[in-house]
Amino acid sequence: MKDFEFYLAPVAPTIFGRKGRAEDGVVVFGVPFDSSSSRMPGQRFAPRRIREVSVELETFSPSLGVSVEELSFYDAGDLPVVTDYVVMQELVAKVVGGLSEAGKLPVALGGDHSITLPIVAKLVEKLGKLLVVVFDAHMDLRDEWPWGVRFSHATVMRRLLEASEKISIAYYSPRAFSEEEYRYAKSSSRIHVLESVEKLKDVVGSSSPVYISLDIDSVDPAFAPGTGTPEPMGLTPREAVTALRTVIEQAGEVVGFDVVEVNPLVDCNDITSLLAAKLVMEFLFWFHSRK
Amino acid sequence: MKDFEFYLAPVAPTIFGRKGRAEDGVVVFGVPFDSSSSRMPGQRFAPRRIREVSVELETFSPSLGVSVEELSFYDAGDLPVVTDYVVMQELVAKVVGGLSEAGKLPVALGGDHSITLPIVAKLVEKLGKLLVVVFDAHMDLRDEWPWGVRFSHATVMRRLLEASEKISIAYYSPRAFSEEEYRYAKSSSRIHVLESVEKLKDVVGSSSPVYISLDIDSVDPAFAPGTGTPEPMGLTPREAVTALRTVIEQAGEVVGFDVVEVNPLVDCNDITSLLAAKLVMEFLFWFHSRK
Amino acid sequence: MKDFEFYLAPVAPTIFGRKGRAEDGVVVFGVPFDSSSSRMPGQRFAPRRIREVSVELETFSPSLGVSVEELSFYDAGDLPVVTDYVVMQELVAKVVGGLSEAGKLPVALGGDHSITLPIVAKLVEKLGKLLVVVFDAHMDLRDEWPWGVRFSHATVMRRLLEASEKISIAYYSPRAFSEEEYRYAKSSSRIHVLESVEKLKDVVGSSSPVYISLDIDSVDPAFAPGTGTPEPMGLTPREAVTALRTVIEQAGEVVGFDVVEVNPLVDCNDITSLLAAKLVMEFLFWFHSRK
């Protein structure tokens, strides 16, 4: 058992039905946490469900000529379900710290969006600067939400920017704003709002390293109904994949990835979990093809 | 208010979490009626559910630079659930009559499509003529449906045309016809069937005033599954919003709006109610920007 | 009120459809909190759902010859949904403190079982001692659950006993124990485990005042499936009502009541919410008949 696995429990089935090898450089792990979800909890069930449905996906990529079975990754299991934000934060920091020291790239399965804070905060410690590319219908830039709560999925990007001056954020096609968030974003030189793949290419190409955080509600509710706060008029899955691939290909370095806000409790035949699994597979394929 | 109530809110989300002011000119109200729904009842639950989920939508429009909080509207609440068509008709007529006298514009949350009849029939009393723009997969022009029933959501437009010579109807992109309805529509000079936004612009631009009735089944079932009679191959939400905006911008006068046939009983994670709330928000934004 | 509102009702069913009068001595309020629920969140939806379905219950008690409409209580509404345990605790303490000062009896609609801690902790401040009668499948006496978490619905009674030496607990027919909890209960002179109505009568009759906390999972999952941690082989609703009535009748004084752990997300046709509403009604009837 590796150090970073101390807090993780095995989950079976594993992602794409493959445990992988402990020596591989990409490590997939789950953070079944939803106690900061303001509308509809249930994201705690996502890591296990994404793995369960992932074994139904076919694994060969004709364009790359490679199968998932040949990719280099390791499924390290899940953190325990905890209900306290502080405890979750500590556990995630310990796991990501361990991965960091071991030179591994974290791929996290949320959980609500609040899990991105401890992951990125830990990663940035060892970096000079970091661009976080965010796929999300929302900006998650509130100062407090819900009433009186400072740490939640709706404030995570605000907290992230406060956590370190080294972090900047590039949003891809957000579409739902409170006035407060919109004005905050406009006024900050560390926030980019990008509406096209070309802009995305520009910003990512000139920044490095890059962390990618994908809130599944960036995709339209028709394709991803199983999420905490669905918002009409989102991306199609093809648009999401194209943009994701662009980031992976253009970034000087990719240091981590998460897929968050999948909520199996309110999904329809697991199509949201399946899409999340597919997006993880796409990440692995395109990350593999970087080399 | 008692001291101990300081932190307590009444259990009643209003639309977008805002009651509004009684003096405002746009009045939102619900008609929780589904006793004329021929396939799948449950539309009675829509007004409350649309309000509940509406508070999850972000409220700032970057393109207009305005927030919902600044718009002028008043949420007047719901009619009681009644099960008798005649009683519903009387209650709606009284409400719309009162609004009319007070110079208010009604925005109704259905209920099945039959609620449009008493609204429009009352409004037209004070008008010289009226164009009803209908977004619907269907034409609702049957003479009798189901067996022996003359007042239902499937006959509402036929009854409307009979109610007053002053009414004409413009359908935007209907896609499901009985032969009877199709021939009836073709033979009537008071019915327009419009397949493009350009045609819509033409017809609306030269008619006035305009009432807009939006059956949510005009949108494709992937985006709006929670409805009484979903029909494949409908509009995308973006297409619906574009056409809705066109009508609001082009009309000489807009005298009312309804969103009908949302059925929360058979929805998936309330995405249909969310879309309906978003369409009401779009109406309010574009109606606001007319001024 | 405007003319046109004559037929419109605000969208907000109060408990049993009755707001009550602010001067009445019993105050019903909701605590929509579930961020400490270890298995299945969704209890945040209970206060609103219990009210919604409560209006379907008939309100006349032939045995008492009185209707709910004649009872003395006031529905004060709900706390906001918050996701942070500390914030919830503060808000509850302020509400219960206010009620206490005003001489009101609190009836709380949970929320997960953790909400009982701030209620009782606040109430006991003004009392010499307090017996908490607990209906629950479980003992909620763990020291830490889940992993690393000290404040949750699984530790609430342990924290309560620690909060004040003045508190003792009488469990009615618990049926699911960890060994740790069982030994802890056995070793504490402040914990009673009662298996019969007779025992309940004895203990309650000789203690005063009494607070009643009813975890809906005390009832069998067949009758109350919509709960966070259903446990087979529980009470029938009649057994629960008989025991509840016994406590109310036998207690020297009753200082508060809560119904917790109803989870509408995983219920079947709201039968659990209906049962919870019925239990609140029974409480109000029997509390009324004490006088």
Added chain:
Amino acid sequence: MKDFEFYLAPVAPTIFGRKGRAEDGVVVFGVPFDSSSSRMPGQRFAPRRIREVSVELETFSPSLGVSVEELSFYDAGDLPVVTDYVVMQELVAKVVGGLSEAGKLPVALGGDHSITLPIVAKLVEKLGKLLVVVFDAHMDLRDEWPWGVRFSHATVMRRLLEASEKISIAYYSPRAFSEEEYRYAKSSSRIHVLESVEKLKDVVGSSSPVYISLDIDSVDPAFAPGTGTPEPMGLTPREAVTALRTVIEQAGEVVGFDVVEVNPLVDCNDITSLLAAKLVMEFLFWFHSRK
């Protein structure tokens, strides 16, 4: 029949998988009507669903030594779904009139409870008097419910008593009353409220003929969750069967039977429809054994 149809069966399960013979004296038919249901519509789906699940029930009665296949009944099919109370009433009256003239005994599958009015009103025309034995959590004696509506499932027994002086009603173990209904029942010499099988035996034994109307909400929601207005603390299925059998055995004559208020939309794995089918089977068995 074409050759290729040899292995094909028409898609239409009849009750217990048996069409029966047109000359048989008991006729089963469905009334898929729910437009007078005040809380939760969906009873229109009951007749078809009850038949579908009925084919899963085993058909041999060891105590009677007879199989359903040997019983005398005919499944005549369903009325069309109509949404107008007046139309439904006319259609039911025609069917029951036809059955009456042909000397057949009607067994009706509802639909909401309002369907009992036209059935019984038609039957009583040819009778000197009629006792209606009602299994129901409620009394359905309101004068108007919902607001402004005189014909609904909540007023059906009031309308029935008004329809003919020859009708009296015996309720078996009702448990939910408005004060208005309770006082009305107490003041009427044509209403009996019976709390035990012995009382039932007395009243039924001395009255004749008897019609039986079974609202599935008489059974506890645990056993029959799929109904419009579930009410806690009802009969067990065994208690219901015992009472039903008592009525059939003790009545001088049985002239009809209905099972109403099954709502498949809000059921759990069709257990309510299965129970309804079983109750129809019990009726047929015990009616058969009278001879």
Added chain:
Amino acid sequence: MKDFEFYLAPVAPTIFGRKGRAEDGVVVFGVPFDSSSSRMPGQRFAPRRIREVSVELETFSPSLGVSVEELSFYDAGDLPVVTDYVVMQELVAKVVGGLSEAGKLPVALGGDHSITLPIVAKLVEKLGKLLVVVFDAHMDLRDEWPWGVRFSHATVMRRLLEASEKISIAYYSPRAFSEEEYRYAKSSSRIHVLESVEKLKDVVGSSSPVYISLDIDSVDPAFAPGTGTPEPMGLTPREAVTALRTVIEQAGEVVGFDVVEVNPLVDCNDITSLLAAKLVMEFLFWFHSRK
């Protein structure tokens, strides 16, 4: 028919509410079989559900000027539900053999995809060669799946190619491959993989006769969530209809059609069954217009 049956309809919706005439050349029948479905069974419920919802679709085609009521087809009903692959295969072979001899064209409603094997194997007996056009996310070319199982929905096309040298397969836009299947397809001269309507036109136009097998998972999960193995990033319904129409118009001869893998157990408001019904209607319309 007895008098009292005048208003009663048998409980059995046929496809589009029309039994058709036995002498018509197109015969629709259902195969409610799902015992070879590897992930999510429930396809056995599709034939009945597709018929039930099909009666909600409007039936007039303005572009063809014809109604479904004028088309020539006969709904022959369903095979019994059987659970054994061998028994299903025998029954289907007998039905298709009978149809073949009578000169009828089979339109089959699955069931899982395994039902295509006995249909096509029987049809090809009388033909010199046969092109099977397959709409499917997958290739169904595995040699064994699940573990140890040679006859299943995942191996059906492999078995079909083995069944007769006369069969070749044209896949339209498959998108999920195992490496084994992909290499097998590439190495076989009897397999075409077509990515555009133009290619489809070429291949179909030069082959004859043609059988069309449409696995509903070819359509994107947003539009067709109710299926056994949904796979992200599929066709839109319009793309599917366009391609289907192309095949029907271009083929020298069309000898059969099936729609498979609809799973009503995991659908959302039956939108997948509705789409399947619509696709059958489109087949009938375009097949009619060939003549």
Added chain:
Amino acid sequence: MKDFEFYLAPVAPTIFGRKGRAEDGVVVFGVPFDSSSSRMPGQRFAPRRIREVSVELETFSPSLGVSVEELSFYDAGDLPVVTDYVVMQELVAKVVGGLSEAGKLPVALGGDHSITLPIVAKLVEKLGKLLVVVFDAHMDLRDEWPWGVRFSHATVMRRLLEASEKISIAYYSPRAFSEEEYRYAKSSSRIHVLESVEKLKDVVGSSSPVYISLDIDSVDPAFAPGTGTPEPMGLTPREAVTALRTVIEQAGEVVGFDVVEVNPLVDCNDITSLLAAKLVMEFLFWFHSRK
């Protein structure tokens, strides 16, 4: 890895959250098979779901003074999902054969009831005779069901009696019979039908060894709705536990146990899976206390 584990894959979480030790004498394993289920498939999901919910059950038995953690058992995982009856039978026979040779007692989690055949058929090979005690609403004694199918969950006990003369069956309180089955049971000297715990005690006490097969539909649908063919008027969970305990205590030897027909697809909040897990726990406790 033990021999018998060759075909089994690990499942996490394990039953009651405990893998156990390979040297322990009781081995729990799952058979996720439902391809012979005649009404409602989904039993393939039971083994994993029962384990998932089992970790929510408290583990201390006050009456025995022992915790599940101290019991001797090993969770060996699940067979792969296969869809072919013959393949399932072979795999089960290999696993049970391996267990038998290793002197282990099998505890199987179904799957539909057909899985009992290969288990018992293998066990009886090494025994002189075997009494199978069956808890079931049904007798499963049909010769063929569905149409043409000889191996299914409805014929399993018939096939078992044919498999070996050494087997006899004792049914506890069956309640649903076809006439064929009832007469077959009455005519066979190897079949006992027992209606009381006393009779059960007599028959079990004088027979040895004993295998116990518990079809969850023996319990009433209110308590166990999630099953393939729910049948009204069954056992309460307490009655089931009492009878199960009686068999374990009275039997000279217990050689195996299975819990079958749990169907998570059609359950309500997993209460049926929870009950099944509880029954396995009860088996382990009472089996432990035999020693």
